[in-house]
Amino acid sequence: MLKLIAEDFIDPTKIEIVLPLYQELVNATRKEAGCISYELCHDLKNPGHFVFIEEWQDYDALDTHVASEHFQRLVPQINAYSIKEGRFTHMESVLFKD
């Protein structure tokens, strides 16, 4: 299981333009076979800082996502309104033994 935090920094004056693009991306991504969860959040203190909390079956599932038609079409449109480069954190859950 692969967890990913993907952060976008969108021009705060362009949020209304970007939200429908995010909506299409979220809806299409959640239908992917390897997608376990894909949630979009918005920073309460920094408007335009959007954070995806993602869970994928494995790296192959994430590669399939990045290669998908919807990702390749929508992400460049979203990035056109970025004010700084995105940040990506690939993670695994820490599972404690009792």
Next chain:
Amino acid sequence: MLKLIAEDFIDPTKIEIVLPLYQELVNATRKEAGCISYELCHDLKNPGHFVFIEEWQDYDALDTHVASEHFQRLVPQINAYSIKEGRFTHMESVLFKD
């Protein structure tokens, strides 16, 4: 509903010391009434970069968490092994209307 990402940057040589402290923190926090979810992840590319993905009923629930005995006791012990200041992102979920 309040989402929070809390990031710690722990000295990679001290991870084995910190993990039992995290375990106690996770177990006690999940029993709090206002805690919806509390997951600890570890950055696959940057050892020592730990990321909590948290979900709270509201700000009051988070305040109660921070004031709790287990938080006040364990977090300073964990922070003693930090190599840089933590990062905290307070968020709300973006819910799309269909």
